[in-house]
Amino acid sequence: MTKFLSKTLAVACAMAPAAFHAAEPTDTSASAAPSARVTDLFTNSVVATADGVTVTRGQLDEAMIKLKTTAASRGQVLPRDAEKQVLHRILQLKILNNRATPEDKARGKEQAEKNYAEAIARAGSEDMFVRQLQAFGLSTNEFLERMIEEQTAEAVLRRSLTAEVTDEELQKYYDEHPGDFEIPEQVRAAHVLISTANVPEEEKPAKRKLAEEVLKKARAGEDFAALAKQYSDDPGSKEKGGEYTFPRGPMDKDFTDAAFSLNTNQVSDIVETRFGYHIIKLYEKIPAKKMELAEVKDRLKEFLLRQELRAQVPAFMQQIESEANVKILDERLRDSDENASTTPAPTGAN
Secondary structure, three states, X not given: OOHHHHHHHHHHHHHXXXXXXXXXXXXXXXXXOOOOOHHHHHHOXXXXXXXXXXXXXXXXXHHHHHHHHHHHHOOOOOOOOHHHHHHHHHHHHHHHHHOOOHHHHHXXXXXXHHHXXXXXXXXXXXXXHHHHHHHOOOOHHHHHHHHHHHHXXXXXXXXXXXXXXXXXXXXXXXXXXXXXXXXXXXXXXEXXXXXXXXXXXXXXXHHHHHHHHHHHHHHOOOOHHHHHHHHOOOOOOHHHOOEEEEEOOOOOHHHHHXXXXXXXXXXXXXXEEOOEEEEEEEEEEEOOEEOOHHHHHHHHHHHHHHHHHHHHHHHHXXXXXXXXXXXXXXXXXXXXXXXXXXXXXXXXXX
């Protein structure tokens, strides 16, 4: 992936009104105990309102828990005013969704479902995707609902804000950022992984023996993709016949070195990494190249449009909060220099 594509993702996240992914949690009141608890009084207390919108302490707390979990998994430290920022993003998300037209909602749902499918593909399988969500305390339904809310909000932003990128601006960016469009040398290879993760030492010889049997089959000319589907323990590539296309760097070094050392259609010896035993087959070496402007024009235009729109977002968010009569009822969540009826312009989450 080019630097440009990585930047595109970063801008998209920063532009989204719910950059902390702090959408309103799914209502679980139906499964709650019938009798009210003292803590419910605090959980259901309203911390902020706007026209047609309320945010409760429980909603804010749940959003903060998920944010802290995500930050901890990435080794990030939250800013001091994270709770205030999350509150404003919940409010903004709700206000924007209230402004959505039927067309905005349809566009948001379509894009969310597309992103959802891509997320599953990146995870390697739906089962792996579900496990990743569970690590963050999310269900698939909750994740999809939040994506629909966020994409609907972005559709409203797109409709409300204006930006234009000319062919001259595209060419100028392309010429001034050559490194963003360079693709390093890559290999297209497949592997069968016989996993030894969490396997007791006394069972590893049997795993090694299985790897040797698979290697013998591969070198005898058996279909490598079929072998991967039958034997591989890598959920990210198993159903694709074990195939990956990758440059040097992202993968395990021993795995990468072995793959790059092979000739086309050659099968490796058994390669041992911390994941287990690998049998690798090289399909193709792809030389480094610079992508032509025509190849990236649409994505580059989207990237530059998002940059322009992003610059307009803070003032627009301040405007819609003012128009929606936002009131922060919890004094701890107000800025020191403002009263309950005014709110600060939101800043990006970067």
